Structures are given as structure tokens and as C-alpha cells.
Amino acid sequence: xxxxxxxxxxxxxxxxxxLSSCAIHAQSIEQYVxxxxxxxxxxxxxxxxIQTDKPSxxxxxxxxxxxxxxxAYEHKPSTLSGIAYVEFVNPSxxxxxxxxxxxxxxxxxxxxxxxxxxxxxxxxxxxYTRWMENFSDSLFFQKEIPVLGGVHNWxxxxxxxxxxxxxxxxxxxxxxxLKDQGGKxxxxxxxxxxxxxxxxxxxxxxxxxxxxxGSLKIDFIxxxxxxxNESYSLNVLDGNKVQxxxxxxxxxxxxxxxxxxxxxxxxxxxxxxxxxxxxxxIDANGIGTEVKGIIRNSKGDSVxxxxxxxxxxxxxxxxxxxxxKYYGVVNNYNPIPLPVVENSGTILHxxxxxxxxxxxxHISITPDLQGQHFFILGKNKGYVLYGAKITMSKLSLTFSxxxxxxxxxxxxxxxxxxxxxxxxxxxxFCNNQNHLKVDWHFNTVVNTKDSIPFSIxxxxxxxxxxxxxxxxxxxxxxxxxxxxNADENILSYLLLSSDLKGxxxxxxxxxxxxxxxxxxxxxxLMMTQGFVKYDWDTTKMxxxxxxxxxxxxxxxxxxxxxxxxxxxxLLGTKNQTIIKDTTADDNGNFxxxxxxxxxxxxxxxxxxxxxxxxxxxxxxxxxxxxxxxNNLQSNIAFPTNVNMDTTLKKRVDIYDKxxxxxxxKNELLDVTVTxxxxxxxxxxxxxxxxxxxxxxxxxxxxxxxxxxLEILKSKLKSFYVGTCGKDPAHYYMTQGNYxxxxxxxxxxxxxxxxxxxxxxxxxxxxxxxxxxxxTAKDIKGIEIMHSSKYSSSYIDQYLTFQERLYYNPVMGxxxxxxxxxxxxxxxxxxxxxxxxYLYRPQPFSYGMAFYQPKYINRSLQDNHLPDVRSxxxxxxxxxxDKNGEAKLSFYSAGLPTNYQFWLExxxxxGNIGFSTKNVEVKE
Numbered sequence: 001x002x003x004x005x006x007x008x009x010x011x012x013x014x015x016x017x018x019l020s021s022c023a024i025h026a027q028s029i030e031q032y033v034x035x036x037x038x039x040x041x042x043x044x045x046x047x048x049x050i051q052t053d054k055p056s057x058x059x060x061x062x063x064x065x066x067x068x069x070x071x072a073y074e075h076k077p078s079t080l081s082g083i084a085y086v087e088f089v090n091p092s093x094x095x096x097x098x099x100x101x102x103x104x105x106x107x108x109x110x111x112x113x114x115x116x117x118x119x120x121x122x123x124x125x126x127x128y129t130r131w132m133e134n135f136s137d138s139l140f141f142q143k144e145i146p147v148l149g150g151v152h153n154w155x156x157x158x159x160x161x162x163x164x165x166x167x168x169x170x171x172x173x174x175x176x177x178l179k180d181q182g183g184k185x186x187x188x189x190x191x192x193x194x195x196x197x198x199x200x201x202x203x204x205x206x207x208x209x210x211x212x213x214g215s216l217k218i219d220f221i222x223x224x225x226x227x228x229n230e231s232y233s234l235n236v237l238d239g240n241k242v243q244x245x246x247x248x249x250x251x252x253x254x255x256x257x258x259x260x261x262x263x264x265x266x267x268x269x270x271x272x273x274x275x276x277x278x279x280x281x282i283d284a285n286g287i288g289t290e291v292k293g294i295i296r297n298s299k300g301d302s303v304x305x306x307x308x309x310x311x312x313x314x315x316x317x318x319x320x321x322x323x324x325k326y327y328g329v330v331n332n333y334n335p336i337p338l339p340v341v342e343n344s345g346t347i348l349h350x351x352x353x354x355x356x357x358x359x360x361x362h363i364s365i366t367p368d369l370q371g372q373h374f375f376i377l378g379k380n381k382g383y384v385l386y387g388a389k390i391t392m393s394k395l396s397l398t399f400s401x402x403x404x405x406x407x408x409x410x411x412x413x414x415x416x417x418x419x420x421x422x423x424x425x426x427x428x429f430c431n432n433q434n435h436l437k438v439d440w441h442f443n444t445v446v447n448t449k450d451s452i453p454f455s456i457x458x459x460x461x462x463x464x465x466x467x468x469x470x471x472x473x474x475x476x477x478x479x480x481x482x483x484x485n486a487d488e489n490i491l492s493y494l495l496l497s498s499d500l501k502g503x504x505x506x507x508x509x510x511x512x513x514x515x516x517x518x519x520x521x522x523x524x525l526m527m528t529q530g531f532v533k534y535d536w537d538t539t540k541m542x543x544x545x546x547x548x549x550x551x552x553x554x555x556x557x558x559x560x561x562x563x564x565x566x567x568x569x570l571l572g573t574k575n576q577t578i579i580k581d582t583t584a585d586d587n588g589n590f591x592x593x594x595x596x597x598x599x600x601x602x603x604x605x606x607x608x609x610x611x612x613x614x615x616x617x618x619x620x621x622x623x624x625x626x627x628x629x630n631n632l633q634s635n636i637a638f639p640t641n642v643n644m645d646t647t648l649k650k651r652v653d654i655y656d657k658x659x660x661x662x663x664x665k666n667e668l669l670d671v672t673v674t675x676x677x678x679x680x681x682x683x684x685x686x687x688x689x690x691x692x693x694x695x696x697x698x699x700x701x702x703x704x705x706x707x708x709l710e711i712l713k714s715k716l717k718s719f720y721v722g723t724c725g726k727d728p729a730h731y732y733m734t735q736g737n738y739x740x741x742x743x744x745x746x747x748x749x750x751x752x753x754x755x756x757x758x759x760x761x762x763x764x765x766x767x768x769x770x771x772x773x774x775t776a777k778d779i780k781g782i783e784i785m786h787s788s789k790y791s792s793s794y795i796d797q798y799l800t801f802q803e804r805l806y807y808n809p810v811m812g813x814x815x816x817x818x819x820x821x822x823x824x825x826x827x828x829x830x831x832x833x834x835x836x837y838l839y840r841p842q843p844f845s846y847g848m849a850f851y852q853p854k855y856i857n858r859s860l861q862d863n864h865l866p867d868v869r870s871x872x873x874x875x876x877x878x879x880x881d882k883n884g885e886a887k888l889s890f891y892s893a894g895l896p897t898n899y900q901f902w903l904e905x906x907x908x909x910g911n912i913g914f915s916t917k918n919v920e921v922k923e
Contacts, residue, residue, distance in 0.1 A: 691785055747828060
């Protein structure tokens with residue numbers, strides 16, 4: 001018996017299907033399917049998608065964004081989560097800012113202002129819901145955001161690069177030149193070149209003088225671990241030791257710096273049968289590279305030829321022979337072995353290209369398996385849409401299934417033994433082309449500094465009008481490069497990227513048309529890129545959905561038991577008046593909910609017993625714990641401060657001319673630091689302004705409620721946890737293998753250290769509780785004493801006699817001291833009253849109005865600043881009416897150019913759409 005699920009309902013339709021070459025049984029397949037689908041119903045997955053107005057930004061810009069949260073199966077607005085979290089992460093994987101946004105019908109919007117003082121580099125946006133934390137952070141939305149500009153922004157033009165393998169090491173030879181974003185070369189300048197590993201540890205540091213043309217030459221060695229890929233960065237620091245450039249150095253387990261994988265369609269090479277074998281070739285930067293080659297056997301005979309069709313991916317067919325070995329040969333590169341040939345097994349072949357209306361499934365077995373029973377399952381998002389138990393009375397079986405039985409997106413067939421052991425699995429993509437359509441209507445010729453009225457009409461694939469929520473960005477094509485035929489959009493992310501592991505190059509390419517070439521490339525992608533599994537362990541899902549903001553906790557007695565019927569009062573402490581009270585249950589548990597929209601950053605919560613007294617009663621709050629930020633391999637081959645494309649260079653040039661007109665000419669390469677900011681009230685032993693690095697009040701004001709731990713991860717270079725020498729204790733460390741010691745308001749934290757019992761890392765746990773307690777709003781400033789010039793006074797003052805006796809910085813593990821000056825000026829005390837709790841939840845961010853200038857008379861001469869906006873218009877919540885229509889208007893900027901209209905969105909029934917329109921703007 002076959003099982004087919006009706007779309008958008010978890011109701012299964014049972015029909016009888018007779019296959020000529022197999023016997024059908026229904027006894028256990030029903031139970032198997034039912035069990036699997038119950039898991040998916042108990043653990044429905046959500047997807048977050050973020051649309052930004054631009055793909056890259058300059059310092060001082062604002063990132064405008066819309067968030068869509070949908071269920072993974074039907075793509076309807078999620079009913080589980082009412083709050084999404086959006087994080088802005090710096091190039092060192094430190095948190096810059098976290099935003100919480102309210103969702104209405106699965107949609108919310110806000111903005112991220114970029115401080116002009118930030119360091120340029122490849123930042124990223126990470127977004128998720130609390131419910132998504134039950135799964136894997138690999139399922140979080142992640143988007144890389146290149147940020148340029150500012151006085152720290154230099155560029156590297158690499159004229160030659162050679163990486164030569166030599167056993168376990170690679171020799172690297174580089175020739176490059178340095179210049180600023182305006183094109184001025186860094187002639188005759190002393191710079192520091194520094195090689196660091198993934199932990200930020202400096203492997204070497206060398207000062208070198210640039211030539212007249214700003215050029216440099218350097219040779220160095222990097223380790224090439226044959227078991228694990230290594231990555232390094234060559235950093236360029238200016239005369240003030242400020243990092244200007246970070247250039248990635250990769251080593252892969254292939255002497256040609258090209259890595260090719262051969263991936264049999266069924267996961268195995270089976271002798272005596274024709275096998276489809278996909279392949280993927282990438283270069284040293286992880287980017288697909290086109291290849292041609294042949295497959296040879298152990299005797300050197302050619303048995304098949306292959307050629308990639310898109311992004312280094314392709315597929316070949318050949319029939320391997322028993323006990324034979326095969327190799328892929330590309331040009332003069334070393335032969336690459338294919339998987340071992342197996343003499344017994346099964347092949348699952350899926351033909352998704354021959355017929356536009358159906359998918360063809362072919363199962364082959366070796367003779368020794370004839371007569372055995374198998375399960376064949378067709379799944380989408382973990383739900384079984386097709387299932388059968390078969391007996392292979394013949395050596396092959398072929399059947400077809402209508403594509404209309406599958407949802408848009410990635411589905412897959414699995415062949416299993418009846419005991420559940422998986423034998424083969426093959427993903428395929430179903431694109432029924434039932435996406436939303438957008439018609440654009442412009443009433444007039446578009447001129448500079450003029451009103452642009454226009455309208456859109458959204459309909460489904462049957463031309464029925466659609467009411468939905470959409471986001472629209474209008475950008476200047478001279479300054480912003482957005483490729484509608486390649487870049488990520490809501491279609492490509494929800495249907496493709498969110499279900500595949502790793503980086504997908506040009507995901508929008510697979511949706512820009514439905515040609516045979518595109519469909520072939522998409523089918524090969526299915527065979528080469530691992531896809532997300534939906535086999536969740538529901539017993540480990542400990543985080544409940546968050547439909548709205550609430551505060552939960554427990555009132556306790558002196559003996560740690562729940563304080564029955566305790567009275568709990570909550571008071572907002574900022575501008576907004578929020579007063580709530582409730583009564584704890586018999587176990588002391590309480591909850592506050594139904595909050596209005598608020599911008600307050602903290603609440604005072606007080607517990608009183610039944611006699612309205614605070615004596616003998618305590619309070620515990622279930623505070624939010626956010627997922628750690630893991631390293632993410634860059635999706636960009638080179639950092640944006642290495643090379644710029646023409647469009648980005650145009651935007652930088654326009655911006656520089658704007659700044660020059662507003663502020664006067666600024667020689668960026670000649671910027672030097674002449675004075676250091678003082679931290680008011682600091683107990684710095686060296687005196688005011690005497691430090692290697694400071695995180696100032698203005699820096700901290702940008703970080704709101706970020707914890708001290710998050711601040712240090714974000715602002716302090718190479719901040720990590722490690723050990724020193726033979727010392728088993730774990731410490732917070734910084735660049736050069738320095739141990740960090742903390743001083744609060746002149747009081748060393750170690751003075752209070754009493755090793756807690758029963759913890760694996762007692763010292764680290766002790767320090768961490770303080771770093772997580774203090775937030776940016778508690779701190780006036782942070783001073784880092786890294787060099788011996790500034791740290792020696794702290795070592796003399798705070799190291800014990802025994803520590804100074806054995807202290808030898810030359811032998812490793814020197815100290816970095818960090819002086820934290822708080823507003824309370826009370827030192828490192830965790831200020832928690834037993835009956836009063838100061839609770840700092842993650843503050844919410846609300847969307848601001850996008851600035852739109854209005855030009856009453858465009859013929860008037862503009863003697864003020866030119867209008868050089870790169871984002872001309874941003875509408876984060878565009879709602880179509882019952883006729884599917886929306887009318888809008890905005891003013892164009894001052895440059896004749898072309899505008900690109902970029903619209904993404906969805907309706908309430910899970911239909912999604914993406915559309916672009918290019919419009920010429922005349923003088």
C-alpha cells in the first residue's frame with residue numbers, strides 16, 4: 001500500500017497501487033510512517049529569513065531589514081513564535097548588538113545603525129527564534145554583510161600569489177600593494193605584517209617598509225594539516241598597530257589547491273551496474289571551479305569522461321567492475337580516488353528531468369539480494385508523502401509519481417531495510433512554479449529629484465489577486481550591485497538554502513528561469529550538497545516556543561522551597577510606566593505576561609510573603625540564555641578590504657566626495673592617534689589615558705544590554721578561552737597567549753576567588769559569572785593593559801609573592817590586565833537582594849521611518865549637499881489589498897542612473913514571491 005499526504009494537511013490518503021515487479025505489503029509500513037510523522041508534528045521546524053535593503057554597506061550607513069518567520073513545511077506565518085532575535089556579529093565572531101523584534105503574522109522589521117568608528121570587514125547577521133534553539137544553530141539564518149569605509153579602511157591589490165606545498169608545510173609568496181579607499185597609495189610607510197591562526201594566535205609578526213608605489217613582498221610558511229583543513233590570516237597593521245586588512249590564507253588537503261569530490265548517487269559504487277556519480281570541484285577559497293577530466297581504472301584505461309556544468313559541479317555515468325579501483329584525472333593534477341567498488345548492494349536512481357509532471361524512481365539490486373523486502377519512502381521536510389513496502393522479485397523496479405504530490409522545495413527518496421537501516425537516499429527538487437507574480441505599473445517618466453508614483457499588483461499562479469505582506473527596497477544600480485539572477489532571495493532561501501548544508505553559490509540562479517540547463521544544474525546540486533535531516537530527538541527539546549514576551553520565575557523560602565502564594569510585583573525602571581503584580585502558585589512559580597510594547601531595559605521584581613513581608617523570602621528569575629556564536633566560514637572568497645568590484649568602488653567614490661564637501665578633504669592614510677580618551681573615575685594604576693586599548697563610554701553606549709563577556713568578545717582582539725603551558729586551569733586569553741586578569745574599580749577580581757566544588761573549570765566559571773552579570777549600561781569604560789609598559793604596574797601590585805617568583809613572560813603565559821570602571825564604583829560585587837531582583841531582558845527594537853526627502857521644485861539649484869543616497873526607498877511592510885494592489889510614491893535622488901526595485905514577501909497561505917524591476921532615472 002502507498003501513502004500519499006494531501007498538501008498542507010497531515011491527513012493521509014490511502015490508495016492501492018500495484019507495481020508489476022514487486023509485491024506490496026501494508027502491515028508495518030503504516031506503523032513506520034505514522035511514527036515518523038508524529039515526530040515531525042511534535043517538533044515542527046521554523047525558518048527565519050531576513051531581507052536587507054543592500055548586500056553591503058559603508059560605515060555610518062543603516063542596515064534596514066525585514067524578518068519573515070514561517071513554518072518549514074507549509075511556509076505559512078509561524079504560529080509558534082511571536083519574537084525573533086537578530087544579531088549583528090563582527091568579523092571576529094563577537095556580538096556587536098542583539099535585537100529582539102515583535103512579529104505580527106510572522107513578520108517584523110527594524111534597523112541596524114553602523115557606527116562610523118567600527119572597523120571595516122565582513123560582518124554577519126544571524127537570526128533565530130527561541131524554538132529554533134532546540135535544533136541546531138546551523139539552521140539559523142546567517143548572512144554575510146561586508147562593511148567598508150572609515151579611517152581604518154585600506155585595500156590590498158594582490159599582484160601575485162603562490163602557495164607551494166612541501167610535505168606538511170606550504171610556502172607562500174605574495175606581492176601586493178596598499179592604498180586607501182580613495183586610491184592613495186601607502187608609499188614609504190612602516191607597517192606590521194602578522195600571521196594569525198583561527199584562534200587569533202600570532203605565528204609571526206614583522207615590521208616592513210612599503211616602497212614608493214605602496215608595494216610589499218613577503219614570503220612565509222604555513223602548516224598544511226593533512227587530516228584537517230587549516231585557515232590563517234595575514235593581517236596588515238598600520239604604524240599605530242591598528243589592523244587595516246585581514247587576508248585569508250587557506251590550506252586544503254590537495255597539493256593543486258583544487259579539491260574534487262566524487263559522490264555516487266546512491267552513496268555507493270556498485271559493481272556490474274551503471275552508476276551515476278556526481279562531482280564537485282572547489283578551489284583553495286572554497287569557490288566552485290570549472291573542470292574537465294576522465295575516469296581511469298587501475299590499469300590506466302579511460303572508462304568515462306566528465307565536465308562540470310555549473311559552479312564546478314556535474315555528473316557522469318559508468319559501470320564499475322568488481323575488485324577494480326578508479327581515479328579521476330584532471331589536467332596534470334594528481335589522480336583523485338573514487339569510492340571503493342562494492343560487489344553487493346542497491347542503487348536508487350531518481351530521474352527528475354525527463355518528465356515535467358512526474359518524477360521517475362528506479363531501484364536496482366545485485367543478484368544476492370533478490371527476493372528481499374525493502375521500504376521505499378518519499379519525504380518532504382521529514383513528513384512521509386509516499387511509502388511502500390516492496391519485495392524485489394526482480395533485479396530492478398521502476399515507477400513514476402506525479403510531482404503535484406510533493407511540495408515545492410527539496411524532497412527525497414529513501415530506500416531502507418525493513419528493520420529501518422537506511423541503504424540509499426537521494427534528494428530531488430520539486431518546483432511546481434506556483435509562486436506569486438508581481439505586475440509593476442509606472443505612470444510617468446522618472447526624473448531626478450522628482451516624485452515617482454507607482455503601483456504593484458500581486459497574484460497567484462492562477463492569476464487570483466493576493467493579499468500579502470511584502471518588503472520593497474529601491475537602490476541605485478551605479479552604487480549597489482544586486483543580481484536578481486544569482487543573489488539570495490526569499491524564494492531561494494525558503495525553498496533551497498534553508499534545507500541544504502554549507503554555502504550555496506549564487507542560489508538565485510536556480511530560480512531565475514525554468515530552462516533545461518537550470519534544472520540540470522539544480523539536480524546536480526541535489527546530489528552534491530548535503531541536506532538538512534529532520535530526524536529530531538524530541539526528548540531533548542527543552543526550550544518552549546515564545547509566542548510573546550513574558551517574565552517567569554520562582555519565589556523561595558529560606559530553605560529553598562517554593563514560597564506558596566507569594567505576592568510578586570514588577571516595575572519598569574525607565575521612561576515607560578509598567579506596573580504588574582501576580583500571585584505565585586503553590587510551588588512558588590509565577591509568570592508575568594500581556595506586556596504592552598515597551599522600550600524599558602530593566603524591571604525591578606520584588607517578592608513578599610503572604611503577610612506582605614520581605615523577610616525570609618527569595619526570588620529567582622528564569623533569565624534568557626542566548627546561544628553561543630560559532631565560527632562561520634566566509635561565503636566571500638576575499639574580504640572586501642582586499643579588492644572591490646566596480647559598483648562598490650563607485651559607491652565609495654561618491655561617498656568620499658560627499659564627505660569631502662561636508663567636512664573638507666581628509667587624507668585617510670595619514671590619520672594618526674595623537675591623544676587617548678580618559679575614562680572618568682578610572683583607578684588605572686598607570687594614570688589617566690595610559691593603556692594599550694580602551695573601550696570607551698561612546699563605544700559602550702552602542703552596545704546597550706550586551707554583557708561584559710559579549711563586549712570583550714566583540715571589541716578585544718583574539719579573545720578566547722585557553723590554557724597556559726602545563727597549567728590545567730582554563731583562563732580567558734588574548735592575542736599572544738596572554739592570560740587575562742580583571743580589575744573592577746581598582747579591586748582585583750582574584751581577591752574574591754574561592755574555588756567552587758564540583759565544577760570542571762572552577763576559575764573560568766568564577767570569572768564568567770561576573771562577565772555575564774555586568775552589562776554595557778553598568779560600565780563607564782574598559783582599559784586594556786597588554787604591553788609590559790602598562791601591565792608591569794599591575795603585575796607588581798596584584799601578583800602574589802609566589803606568582804611573581806615564578807613569573808617569566810619570556811617563557812610564555814604573560815598577563816594582560818583589564819581595568820573595568822563601573823558607574824557604581826563599588827568593585828566586583830554581584831548585587832542581588834534576596835527579595836528583590838533587577839531583571840534586564842533583551843530590549844526590543846522597533847522599526848523607524850525611512851527618511852524620504854521631498855523636492856518641491858526640482859528646478860531650483862541645490863547649493864547644499866548632493867543627494868547621493870544608495871538606498872532610495874525602503875518599505876518594510878507593504879500590504880496589498882483584496883485586489884492584490886498597493887500604491888506607493890517616493891522622491892528620486894539627485895543622480896541620473898538606473899534604479900532597481902526589489903520586492904519580496906508572502907501571503908498567509910504559504911505562497912511566496914520575489915520580483916524585481918529596473919527603472920531608468922533621467923536628468
